[in-house]
Amino acid sequence: MDYLVKAIDHTKHFRAIAVVATDLVNTAQQDHDTWSSASAAFGRTLIGTLLLSAAELTKDEELTVRLQGDGPTGAIVATGQADYTVKGYLQNPHVALPLNEKGKIDVKGAVGTKGMLSVTKDLGLKEPFTGQTPIVSGEVAEDFTYYLAVSEQIPSSVGLAVLVEPNNSIGAAGGFILQAMPGATDPEITAIETRIKNLPQLSQQIFEGKTPEDLLKQILGNDLKILETSPVKYYCDCNKEKFGDIIETLSRADLMEMIEKDHGAEAVCKFCGKKYEFSEAELQEMINKK
Numbered sequence: 001m002d003y004l005v006k007a008i009d010h011t012k013h014f015r016a017i018a019v020v021a022t023d024l025v026n027t028a029q030q031d032h033d034t035w036s037s038a039s040a041a042f043g044r045t046l047i048g049t050l051l052l053s054a055a056e057l058t059k060d061e062e063l064t065v066r067l068q069g070d071g072p073t074g075a076i077v078a079t080g081q082a083d084y085t086v087k088g089y090l091q092n093p094h095v096a097l098p099l100n101e102k103g104k105i106d107v108k109g110a111v112g113t114k115g116m117l118s119v120t121k122d123l124g125l126k127e128p129f130t131g132q133t134p135i136v137s138g139e140v141a142e143d144f145t146y147y148l149a150v151s152e153q154i155p156s157s158v159g160l161a162v163l164v165e166p167n168n169s170i171g172a173a174g175g176f177i178l179q180a181m182p183g184a185t186d187p188e189i190t191a192i193e194t195r196i197k198n199l200p201q202l203s204q205q206i207f208e209g210k211t212p213e214d215l216l217k218q219i220l221g222n223d224l225k226i227l228e229t230s231p232v233k234y235y236c237d238c239n240k241e242k243f244g245d246i247i248e249t250l251s252r253a254d255l256m257e258m259i260e261k262d263h264g265a266e267a268v269c270k271f272c273g274k275k276y277e278f279s280e281a282e283l284q285e286m287i288n289k290k
C-alpha cells in the first residue's frame with residue numbers, strides 16, 4: 001500500500017517527508033499508457049508534486065507543477081491536493097529512449113535540459129501564487145530542489161525514484177523531501193547532505209521493500225519523531241458538472257454548431273481519460289440560459 005510519512009529529527013532542525021508510491025505511479029502509467037522514459041519522467045514529477053503538496057498545502061488548497069522542457073515528452077503537468085492525492089498528464093506519453101551511459105532510464109533525454117519548472121498554488125486567495133525557475137538538470141529531482149532554493153528560498157533536498165520493469169509496469173516508485181528549518185547550523189546541514197549523498201539507490205531500496213519510515217531513518221537518523229502517516233493516491237476529481245461549466249462559457253454560435261454538426265458534445269478529461277457526453281438537449285439548455 002502507498003503511503004507517506006512526515007517526521008522531524010531530534011534537533012528539530014530538519015523535517016522530512018518520505019513516500020512509497022509504486023501503486024500510484026502504476027495507475028498513472030496505465031491511465032496514460034506511458035513508455036519507459038516517459039513513465040520515469042512523469043512518475044518523478046507526480047511524486048515531486050505530491051511531496052511539495054504534502055509539505056506546503058492545507059485544507060482545500062492545491063498546487064500545479066508544470067515541467068516544460070525541450071525533450072520529446074513535451075510538457076508534463078501534475079496537480080497535487082492537500083489530501084495527498086495527485087493527478088497529471090503529459091504531452092507525449094510514448095517516449096522510450098535507449099538507456100543512458102550509466103545504464104539508467106534517460107529521464108533527462110525525455111524531459112530535456114532547457115525549459116522551465118513552474119509551480120502555481122491556489123491557496124484560496126484571489127490571485128494564485130506562481131513561481132518558476134529554469135530547468136537545471138532535466139532529471140526532475142534536482143529541478144525541484146533548485147526551484148525550492150531559488151523561488152521559495154527553502155534549502156531542501158529532493159529525491160525521486162521510479163523503477164520501470166521490462167513489461168512497462170512500475171516495479172518501484174517513491175521519494176523524499178528534506179527541509180532545513182530556521183536554526184539549522186552549517187555543520188548540521190553539511191552532515192545531513194553527506195548522509196544523503198551516500199544513501200543507497202532509492203529505487204532499489206523501495207523495490208526491496210523499504211518503507212517510508214526506513215527511508216526517513218536513513219535521512220534523519222534513528223532518533224526521529226514521526227508527525228503524520230497517511231495514504232497517498234493517484235486520483236482525479238473530475239465530474240460532468242465541471243466540464244459542463246467549461247462548455248457553458250462557449251459562445252452561442254459555437255454551441256449551436258455543436259448541436260447542428262455533431263448532435264452533441266464530448267469532453268475528455270486530460271488527467272484520467274474519462275469521457276463525458278453532452279446531449280443536444282443539454283447544449284440547448286446552456287444556450288437558453290445565455
Ligand SMILES: [Zn+2]
Pocket residue numbers: 236237238269270271272273274
Ligand atoms: Zn478526470
